[in-house]
Amino acid sequence: MSIQLSGVRVRLGENDVLRNVSLDLDARTGAVIGENGSGKSTFARLLGGLISRTEGTVRVLGLDPGTQARQLRRRTAFLFSNPDAQIVMPTVAEDVAFSLRGSGFGPDELKDRVNTTLNRFGLAALAEHSSHDLSGGQKQLLALSGSFVRCPELVIADEPTAFLDARNARHVADHLFRDTGHRLVLVTHDLTLAQRCDTAVLFADGRIRTVGAPGTVVAEYERMLEC
Amino acid sequence: MLSLYLPGDGVLHRMPPGPKILTLLALVLGVSLLPAAWWAACAAAAMCVIAYAVAGLGDGAVGMRQFGRQVFAIRWIAGLTIVGQLIFLGPEPAVANTARVCAAIIIAALLVLTTRVTTLLDTLERALRPLEFVRLDPQRAALLLTVTITTVPVLAGLARQVREAQRARGSSGGLRTFAVPFLVMALKHADELGDALAARGVG
Ligand SMILES: Nc1ncnc2c1ncn2[C@@H]1O[C@H](COP(=O)(O)OP(=O)(O)O)[C@@H](O)[C@H]1O
Ligand SMILES: [Mg+2]
Numbered sequence: 001m002s003i004q005l006s007g008v009r010v011r012l013g014e015n016d017v018l019r020n021v022s023l024d025l026d027a028r029t030g031a032v033i034g035e036n037g038s039g040k041s042t043f044a045r046l047l048g049g050l051i052s053r054t055e056g057t058v059r060v061l062g063l064d065p066g067t068q069a070r071q072l073r074r075r076t077a078f079l080f081s082n083p084d085a086q087i088v089m090p091t092v093a094e095d096v097a098f099s100l101r102g103s104g105f106g107p108d109e110l111k112d113r114v115n116t117t118l119n120r121f122g123l124a125a126l127a128e129h130s131s132h133d134l135s136g137g138q139k140q141l142l143a144l145s146g147s148f149v150r151c152p153e154l155v156i157a158d159e160p161t162a163f164l165d166a167r168n169a170r171h172v173a174d175h176l177f178r179d180t181g182h183r184l185v186l187v188t189h190d191l192t193l194a195q196r197c198d199t200a201v202l203f204a205d206g207r208i209r210t211v212g213a214p215g216t217v218v219a220e221y222e223r224m225l226e227c
Numbered sequence: 228m229l230s231l232y233l234p235g236d237g238v239l240h241r242m243p244p245g246p247k248i249l250t251l252l253a254l255v256l257g258v259s260l261l262p263a264a265w266w267a268a269c270a271a272a273a274m275c276v277i278a279y280a281v282a283g284l285g286d287g288a289v290g291m292r293q294f295g296r297q298v299f300a301i302r303w304i305a306g307l308t309i310v311g312q313l314i315f316l317g318p319e320p321a322v323a324n325t326a327r328v329c330a331a332i333i334i335a336a337l338l339v340l341t342t343r344v345t346t347l348l349d350t351l352e353r354a355l356r357p358l359e360f361v362r363l364d365p366q367r368a369a370l371l372l373t374v375t376i377t378t379v380p381v382l383a384g385l386a387r388q389v390r391e392a393q394r395a396r397g398s399s400g401g402l403r404t405f406a407v408p409f410l411v412m413a414l415k416h417a418d419e420l421g422d423a424l425a426a427r428g429v430g
Binding site for chain 2: 045048049050070073074077078080082084085086088089090091094097098099101102128130132146147150
């Protein structure tokens with residue numbers, strides 16, 4: 001029910017970036033692994049409604065990201081590697097509040113939600129701080145706050161720890177995995193993180209090569225890298 | 228260049244955003260319409276100083292510390308404008324024109340210094356609503372203006388990165404060697420930001 005693709009092809013420019021992708025994913029947390037250029041980001045962006053399929057059918061939370069992108073985005077959050085690109089407002093609290101624009105909350109309720117979220121991600125003391133002057137780890141936590149303040153049902157994260165050091169990467173991952181009733185699709189090169197998921201998908205050359213238990217899929221990926 | 232919000236409770240901070248925008252707009256127009264004469268340059272400078280003094284910025288120096296920061300921030304614009312005009316127009320118009328341009332920017336900066344971006348966004352959205360009938364989406368337009376303002380520090384950061392990378396490679400850095408990587412990074416940022424805005428449910 002959560003994510004279903006059948007016979008999906010995505011063409012970008014001159015290339016078929018995804019080819020004949022079919023998948024039925026209903027785990028709470030799913031890892032997406034594969035080499036650079038194998039189509040992981042394209043898959044993630046497809047799920048988030050940021051690009052549309054050329055062929056086939058896609059259902060995310062029962063919605064078609066191609067035609068119901070707005071409704072879908074209201075229920076999903078997307079996290080990128082580069083936190084700088086995700087920060088819009090000049091101060092931390094304003095940036096989190098920005099995610100709630102147009103959601104119809106009154107000023108008190110809005111403030112409440114922002115504060116609760118900032119507390120949860122350990123940013124409460126930085127609420128009035130300039131968001132562009134945060135450290136890389138803090139920026140990614142701010143991006144997480146901006147995502148989670150909307151209580152998404154599905155979080156799609158495209159290598160969210162790629163720019164972080166080990167400690168911050170772990171910190172961000174812990175937040176992503178903490179069960180707050182959301183599902184998680186995690187694109188990652190960190191195979192330890194992939195092992196923490198309930199299921200894993202291996203992409204190779206624009207196709208899905210294997211889906212299954214993370215242990216098995218990661219082992220296959222490592223075999224693939226050896227030859 | 229565009230400085231960020233400065234928390235405070237001075238006259239401008241307390242003024243509702245609509246009238247504040249109109250007042251500052253009138254001042255900017257006022258200095259822009261001054262003639263190209265020595266006395267006009269003095270008048271433009273005086274208007275800036277007075278505007279910062281009465282704004283109540285609470286910087287412990289009657290607004291003059293902030294005023295100094297703004298002047299420093301636009302030193303390149305000032306330099307370029309005055310050099311170009313000295314060559315073609317002579318001293319009096321050059322000084323007067325430069326003073327007018329700088330005064331306009333410095334007075335406009337008072338808006339960003341004393342208004343939260345969120346407030347600015349709300350106000351712009353409301354102000355632009357009548358334009359809906361010419362098929363302009365006020366939400367999008369306000370967001371575009373706001374993102375433009377808030378992107379300035381990011382672009383400044385990118386420019387610094389490019390310069391540092393060039394210095395690290397021992398290049399003195401001509402305009403071309405700066406412009407190409409800078410444009411690539413800026414466009415990449417624009418692309419990512421567009422995605423991020425869409426993903427955050429706006430835009
Ligand atoms: N906008 C685009 N236009 C054309 N080709 C693209 C575009 N975006 C990505 N590609 C190509 O699609 C392939 C897969 O890219 P991507 O999904 O980003 O892979 P991954 O995230 O696994 O590294 C790459 O070969 C890339 O060059
Ligand atoms: Mg990628």
